[in-house]
Amino acid sequence: MAGVPGPGQSDDHRMAEALRAxxxxxxxxxxxxxxxxxFDYCHGLLRDRIEAAGALRTCLISARAHATRLTxxxxxxxxxxxxxxxxxxxxxxSPNRNTGQEAPEADDDLTPEQLAxxxxxxxxxxxxxxxxxxxxxxxxxxxxxxELDEVDLAGIFGTGLEDTLRxxxxxxxxxxxxxxxxxxxxxxxxxxxxxxxxxESWPLSPDxxxxxxxxxxxxxxxxxxxxxxxxxxxxxxxxxxxAIPADLRLDVLTAATAxxxxxNQRAIAAWSEPFDEYGWPLPYEPAASRAREGSPRRRGxxxxxVAAGVAAxxxxxxxxxxxGGDSSAPAAAGSPAPPTAGEGTAAPDAxxxxxxxxxxxxxxxxxxxxxxxxxxxxxxxxxxxxxxxSPPxxxxxxxxxxxxxxxxxxxxxxxxxxxxxxxxxxxxxAAGGPVDWRxxxxxxxxxxxxxxxxxxxxxxxxxxxxxxGLCFGTRSGSVSFSPGGSxxxxxx
Numbered sequence: 001m002a003g004v005p006g007p008g009q010s011d012d013h014r015m016a017e018a019l020r021a022x023x024x025x026x027x028x029x030x031x032x033x034x035x036x037x038x039f040d041y042c043h044g045l046l047r048d049r050i051e052a053a054g055a056l057r058t059c060l061i062s063a064r065a066h067a068t069r070l071t072x073x074x075x076x077x078x079x080x081x082x083x084x085x086x087x088x089x090x091x092x093x094s095p096n097r098n099t100g101q102e103a104p105e106a107d108d109d110l111t112p113e114q115l116a117x118x119x120x121x122x123x124x125x126x127x128x129x130x131x132x133x134x135x136x137x138x139x140x141x142x143x144x145x146x147e148l149d150e151v152d153l154a155g156i157f158g159t160g161l162e163d164t165l166r167x168x169x170x171x172x173x174x175x176x177x178x179x180x181x182x183x184x185x186x187x188x189x190x191x192x193x194x195x196x197x198x199x200e201s202w203p204l205s206p207d208x209x210x211x212x213x214x215x216x217x218x219x220x221x222x223x224x225x226x227x228x229x230x231x232x233x234x235x236x237x238x239x240x241x242x243a244i245p246a247d248l249r250l251d252v253l254t255a256a257t258a259x260x261x262x263x264n265q266r267a268i269a270a271w272s273e274p275f276d277e278y279g280w281p282l283p284y285e286p287a288a289s290r291a292r293e294g295s296p297r298r299r300g301x302x303x304x305x306v307a308a309g310v311a312a313x314x315x316x317x318x319x320x321x322x323x324g325g326d327s328s329a330p331a332a333a334g335s336p337a338p339p340t341a342g343e344g345t346a347a348p349d350a351x352x353x354x355x356x357x358x359x360x361x362x363x364x365x366x367x368x369x370x371x372x373x374x375x376x377x378x379x380x381x382x383x384x385x386x387x388x389x390s391p392p393x394x395x396x397x398x399x400x401x402x403x404x405x406x407x408x409x410x411x412x413x414x415x416x417x418x419x420x421x422x423x424x425x426x427x428x429x430a431a432g433g434p435v436d437w438r439x440x441x442x443x444x445x446x447x448x449x450x451x452x453x454x455x456x457x458x459x460x461x462x463x464x465x466x467x468x469g470l471c472f473g474t475r476s477g478s479v480s481f482s483p484g485g486s487x488x489x490x491x492x
Contacts (some may be wrong), residue, residue: 016073016076031253033079035248037146041142044242045092051098053251058087059080060256061078061164061256062087063439064269066272075152075155081152085156085157086281086283090271092417099417103242106139106240116297118238125183131174131212132174135167139157140168145239158283168257178213187227188222188225191221206422216306221274340430409432411454412431413428414426415490418464418489422466423463423464423466427461427465429454429458430454439481441480443492444477445468446477473489
């Protein structure tokens with residue numbers, strides 16, 4: 001965390017080389033050096049101590065298995081965070097993940113007076129951070145609290161170095177503006193009726209924080225006020241740090257090194273694949289995103305000589321898949337970073353983080369760069385065969401039998417978890433036949449809507465948003481559907 005000295009790049013290089021050589025003691029040193037910080041990062045993304053512990057376990061098992069891939073061993077620390085983030089995104093995409101069991105905060109020997117001051121500063125930090133999107137918050141957290149540079153962030157997010165530099169710069173500028181506005185709201189709210197109306201509750205919600213920033217920028221009274229400088233590292237230093245379980249060390253090291261668990265270790269390490277040419281894991285893509293032909297983060301140019309008929313089919317399929325794969329679905333498949341945190345995932349470029357954009361490859365920098373993936377050849381659609389004509393049947397006194405209507409199916413729904421984000425996507429599927437469906441209501445501080453027709457086996461995504469502001473702990477609600485079904489949604 002900020003203010004906590006970490007090992008230099010020379011130590012990273014040495015530990016990476018030891019991992020490559022298969023030194024079991026090296027993994028122990030890696031755990032003792034970085035596990036508390038990576039656990040806190042994973043806990044921030046997953047909001048559950050069991051899931052965070054599992055993500056850390058997978059991270060170190062993958063690090064031991066894939067250490068030979070890393071071409072820049074001095075970047076070991078950032079590489080470990082990239083492995084951890086990919087596993088967190090994979091877990092956030094699972095409908096069976098654990099939720100609600102948050103880790104306790106790391107103990108601090110503070111007096112009651114110091115605790116009260118820290119709580120006041122936390123409210124200020126939460127109010128300022130609320131104005132940022134998920135990816136910006138995650139980038140600020142990684143660069144300020146975890147002290148990772150932009151080259152590491154480029155490898156962690158899987159973005160080009162120029163895009164990463166721009167993102168971090170914009171995040172810092174937006175945070176400074178939000179902090180300035182929050183300080184005005186905290187100390188001068190009585191001087192401006194608009195500020196007073198926007199700050200009825202504290203900490204500020206994302207909507208209130210964004211509105212406050214816009215107001216301060218245009219208000220002749222608030223715009224002239226000066227606020228004391230507060231560096232980002234001091235602001236974020238008061239945020240809680242998740243305490244890593246004391247008994248996790250033996251569990252992780254045993255799972256990663258025990259010879260009788262070799263098959264399990266190989267299977268777990270495979271979750272981190274694929275990697276780019278620098279040995280950094282490519283960002284996680286949910287199954288729905290991987291099925292889209294037009295949405296991958298880095299695609300090579302389409303072949304110019306594709307036949308006109310096939311091209312039309314591909315364009316039509318890509319346009320439909322961009323809206324969740326079903327033209328009748330009201331919302332696109334949503335996000336899970338950061339971010340993340342979301343920040344994120346945030347369009348979680350396939351993650352649950354709301355920031356998006358198609359980053360460019362990192363070709364001109366020494367940072368780990370993602371290689372363009374191959375574009376799969378589109379499969380030509382089958383032409384339906386014509387039914388041969390036949391002479392009309394002889395007349396009969398019997399009434400011809402009417403064809404049976406297709407059997408109606410039932411609706412299958414899967415819930416979702418928002419984590420740091422303000423929305424997530426519930427999956428609805430037609431099982432056993434076609435289904436006409438619609439959203440009938442929600443419970444909790446959630447909103448959702450939509451409906452349509454699904455053929456047997458088809459799937460659509462319904463975006464669910466939380467209506468409350470910045471919140472703490474873990475809450476849950478549900479989305480109800482007709483002709484039956486309810487999806488649980490965890491948020492905060």
